[in-house]
Amino acid sequence: MGRVAEQPDRRQALIRAAFSAIAENGFEGFRLRPIAAAVGIDHSTLHHYFPTKADLIAAVLHHATGQLEGTMRMDLEPAARLRHHLGEIATALTAQPELFIVLDELDRRARRDQSTATTIRDDEQGWRAALATIFEEGVEQRAWSVDLDVDSSVELVIATIKGVRLRPEVAEPVVEQLCGLFSKESGS
Amino acid sequence: MGRVAEQPDRRQALIRAAFSAIAENGFEGFRLRPIAAAVGIDHSTLHHYFPTKADLIAAVLHHATGQLEGTMRMDLEPAARLRHHLGEIATALTAQPELFIVLDELDRRARRDQSTATTIRDDEQGWRAALATIFEEGVEQRAWSVDLDVDSSVELVIATIKGVRLRPEVAEPVVEQLCGLFSKESGS
Amino acid sequence: MGRVAEQPDRRQALIRAAFSAIAENGFEGFRLRPIAAAVGIDHSTLHHYFPTKADLIAAVLHHATGQLEGTMRMDLEPAARLRHHLGEIATALTAQPELFIVLDELDRRARRDQSTATTIRDDEQGWRAALATIFEEGVEQRAWSVDLDVDSSVELVIATIKGVRLRPEVAEPVVEQLCGLFSKESGS
Amino acid sequence: MGRVAEQPDRRQALIRAAFSAIAENGFEGFRLRPIAAAVGIDHSTLHHYFPTKADLIAAVLHHATGQLEGTMRMDLEPAARLRHHLGEIATALTAQPELFIVLDELDRRARRDQSTATTIRDDEQGWRAALATIFEEGVEQRAWSVDLDVDSSVELVIATIKGVRLRPEVAEPVVEQLCGLFSKESGS
DNA sequence: CATGAATGAGACTTCATTCAT
DNA sequence: AATGAATGAAGTCTCATTCAT
Incomplete structure (x- = not known):
């Protein structure tokens, strides 16, 4: 007033x-x-x-956490949805480099600061769940190239994304390769 | 005395x-x-x-860089060699947590310190080369589940390892899953 | 409060x-x-x-430089003005010994510090000019005992003052002697 | 051995x-x-x-003190002897700048260090005596332009030399001017 | 004679924080 | 809400000097 x-x-x-x-x-x-x-x-x-x-x-x-909003195209098939999602992240990685650097720094800080760790963990729950859904649906639909473990795959994706933050310039081919490995279509 | x-x-x-x-x-x-x-x-x-x-x-x-010595079992087939190598790293990740935390911190520091960046980059050359050899040989022998790109696959492995340093407790299943994706034998 | x-x-x-x-x-x-x-x-x-x-x-x-304010009695004849001026300095030399010690130290420091050198040089411009005026007027009025060179005389006075800072106890007779040399009246 | x-x-x-x-x-x-x-x-x-x-x-x-050896040409008349002596110093001032800078620094140090002060004082005794002799002889011979005081003149010369160490580039004209003031020949 | 290791005192500077205004 | 003054703890680094070898 x-x-x-x-x-x-x-x-x-x-x-x-x-x-x-x-x-x-x-x-x-x-x-x-x-x-x-x-x-x-x-x-x-x-x-x-x-x-x-x-x-x-x-x-x-x-x-920082609020700023990271990857859309999940639930209308797409699991494999396509994964590819779309990771593609978006790869794009963001070069479009908003600051954001990913800060998130990276925060992950490090979380190692020693419990409250930071909790916040990040909470924030990632949504992401983890969405990824899990993708893999579960894919398993049901026999969309993946191999018998994959849902939890491990989720962590694999997350680890890859976090690891590639150090080299945004290779993000796109890396996620592309990862999607290629998951997808059934290619391969012998 | x-x-x-x-x-x-x-x-x-x-x-x-x-x-x-x-x-x-x-x-x-x-x-x-x-x-x-x-x-x-x-x-x-x-x-x-x-x-x-x-x-x-x-x-x-x-x-720190000198301490990280993963053996490469050149006597093994490419796929087995990759699995052995990543398995070793996963083991080390929980056996020597300090080492990986320090390497992680150094990667962060390399962002602002050129000399650190150079040392790390040089140190990783050997690793990159060994991984590239694995994938190249595998391609020749049609050992992989898909037509993979060698460079991207190398970066994918490295990103995954670096990303999983934040969660050593899931390292083993994650690398296992990654190897599973590469290997031909499994798959529906 | x-x-x-x-x-x-x-x-x-x-x-x-x-x-x-x-x-x-x-x-x-x-x-x-x-x-x-x-x-x-x-x-x-x-x-x-x-x-x-x-x-x-x-x-x-x-x-320090701001504190050094010798008055120039422009109403006096050149020779008397010089005597008055130097007398004032000689008096100050024992009255405010700290000031001259600090100025002395600063002169030393100016040898290695450009900014100090510049400040001092600027500060001395006024002094140099006033001394030059004394000698020029004296030359016109044939007030000096000899055909003196204005610039050299200015530097002579300054050197003497700076040199005598090391021995304030003889400052008064020294400047007295210097004035005596310049002045016409005396002499055998 | x-x-x-x-x-x-x-x-x-x-x-x-x-x-x-x-x-x-x-x-x-x-x-x-x-x-x-x-x-x-x-x-x-x-x-x-x-x-x-x-x-x-x-x-x-x-x-440093040992290195400073001005010759006194005792064969010369007082006035010429003074001119010769100061001329030598002026020359040395630009020929051996290091020496005079060090002596200058030592004079400053003598302000706080008694032993340095004593050594310098002792070392200067010879110089003082030689200068005194010049002026005394000159007085006897009525060689000077004015009735000068021997002690004050000695200190005047010393002060001038010490002061001009800060500006070696004007040393020569300054000592020349000082000699001119002392000498009888010139003047009205 | 020569050395490298070790010390302790102390130098300038930085920074997050608090307090009175 | 905003400020400037003040603090105290701490940080990195320097230097003359001593000691055992």
Whole structure:
């Protein structure tokens, strides 16, 4: 109501600045002062929005996970759906490199920070479930080239995606190859 | 027999201590003083061995890459060779978790440090070549389930291994699944 | 009336403390911690005012050069004006020994620090010009004992003053002697 | 007797290296390790020759003062003798700049180090006496342009020389001007 | 004579955080 | 909401010196 008051997007601006800074320098070089400066406020003012550094990082975490929204084309057959999904990710990997770098850094941080780990795990539940569905349906439909284990396949896909974040330039052929291995059509 | 001379490899001890510290806290929390303390020397003495922090990290880098020695059973058929190789890695992943955590951290650091990047890249050349040989021979012998692309398959394997470092507990089924996808024998 | 706000010029206090410290120990023994302690603040707070040691020294430099204000009695004849001016300096030399010691140290530092050199050179321009005027007018009025060269005489005066900073106790007779040499009236 | 033993000029080499280092960086930047390195020995070996840093500096002090040997042409008349002497110094000032820089630094150090002060004072006694003789003889012979005070004139000459060390490029005209002021011949 | 290892004191600087205004 | 001053802990690195070999 007051018109002096809230700068509603100060928080957002800070989060975005932090996001970019982490993408650029990783957590190792992540300092608060430059973030405040980037938004044009004093560094102590930053503490009004995020009392502690960890709070800001948590906000960045939510921002990052929320940004990753791969669509699942449920109208497609399992194999095609997988190919479409991984293709989208491969595309995003070069289109939004910052996002994947930040997610990568967050995965590392999760090793030592329980709360980060939990958030990421929760966030990935949806993804895991969707992938599981793909493989289950495929198994039912005998769409895969081999007798695959659903859980292992899910983890395989996730590991591949996470691993390829280090080399976005080969992402596309890699996921293509992986899909090729799953699909029945090709092969002797 | 004097007290001064009887530490034949303070350097090694320092490297090992640094190695463990990085495995435990990552580079973010990597401080020199605790390293010196762990070895039982004054922190300024550390600078006698490693003039700069970067020098110590470089030594850790060499220590880590040198430690990773997967045997390649050239006597085996390509498919079996791949399975054996990845199996070894999966085993190592849980047997020497520190090593893989450090390698993981180094991959991250390579994003911003050219010299780290170069060392890692050089170190991986041998691995890449050995994997390429496996796939090439397999192609000649029509050992694979599909018409695969050698380069992409190499990158796929590497990405999977690197990605699975985040979850060593699923490493074994994941590599098993990946081998299953490559191998011809199974399949519906 | 709060306790925090009532130090209107911490900066000035720091500059003065640094000034005295340099006078006492020279640049060789110039350390930041004692400066902060002398003002009663934490040594990291000093960096709030002067981010770097060089910044503090630069401030001291300005403080010192700004403090040296010899009046030029333009109402006097050239010879008398010179005598008055040098007399003032000789007096100041024993009245404010710290100032001249610091200026002396700064001259030394200027040998290796370009920015110090420039500041000093700029600051001395006014002095050089005023001295040149004295000698030029004296030449016109045939006030000097000999055919003197204006530029050389200016440099002679400056060199003498700078040299006598090492022995303030003889400053007065020395400048007196120098004036005597210039002036016409005396002589056998 | 042994032929393995003494490297007779190690000491000299160290002194010379220290001399040059001080000329280049002043006492502020004077470190022992580079000196040892310049001579090609370990820095702890340096302590065999000079147990302490002060010892090395003392040796440099003697080296420097010993090197300054202005000849006094006693065969010349006082005025000519002074001109000759100062001319020699002016020449040396540009021919051996290092020497005068080191002497300059030592004068500064003497302000805080009694032993340096004493050595310098002793060393200058000869110079002072020779200058005094010049002026005394000149007074007797009525060679000077004015009734000068011997002691003050000695200090004036010394101050001028010390002051002009900061600007060797104007040394020659400055001493020329000073001699001109003393000499009788010119003037109205 | 020469060395390398070791030390301890101390240097400058950075940073997240708090507090009064 | 916003600021600037202040803090204290900690960080990397340097240097003269000593000691055993």
